[in-house]
Amino acid sequence: MKINWGTGIVLAFIGFISFIMFFVIRMNTDNKFDHDLVTENYYKAELEYQNDINKEENSKTLRSDITWKKTSEGLLIIFPEDLKSQNIEGKVFLYRPSNKQVDFESSISLSDHNLLIPDKRLLDGRWNIKIDWQYNGKSYLYKKEIVY
Known part of the structure; x- marks a missing residue:
């Protein structure tokens, strides 16, 4: 043919x-x-972005910033030592870019300026951590990309 x-x-x-x-x-x-969107309410989150910028600027006025380290028990988040830990309140949000099913949010309850996120809740890999916290009525924000 x-x-x-x-x-x-x-x-x-x-x-x-x-x-x-x-x-x-x-x-x-x-x-x-x-692949999913970062957030379901994208436009609402976009409107809140200026508030986040203001909170990050407030964080820059602190003498020391929040630090973190990986321990055998999990992720240890250390708040500034010069602040009274009983006056710190807020939320910690851990976002996993590759899998939204493992994202979680936790309220801040400190013991001696430290917050421990148990190892069983965290998978190895990249996480975005967002700590939205208040101290004496002033709001602060800490954002960081970490590899756990």
Whole structure:
């Protein structure tokens, strides 16, 4: 059977369209390629962004910033020593960019300026940590990308 150039062009178009459709269907059905937005309420979070900037500026006025270290028990978050720990309140949010099912939020309850996040809640890899806290009515924000 001899194929003329018109039939060849039609077969090339059909092959190309089949190739593209294969990848479109595969990307939509395979869970390996499932990527979520950072937050469900993206526009609401965008409106709150100026408040976050103000809180980060407040954090820069402190003598020392929040620090963290990995211990055998988990992630130890250390608040500034010059502040009274009983006056510190707020929330810690840990966000995993690769898997939103393991994201979690915890309220701050300190023991001697330290907050421990247990090792069983954290998987190895990259985490974004966001600590939104208040001290004597003034709001502060600490953001950091950590590898645990």
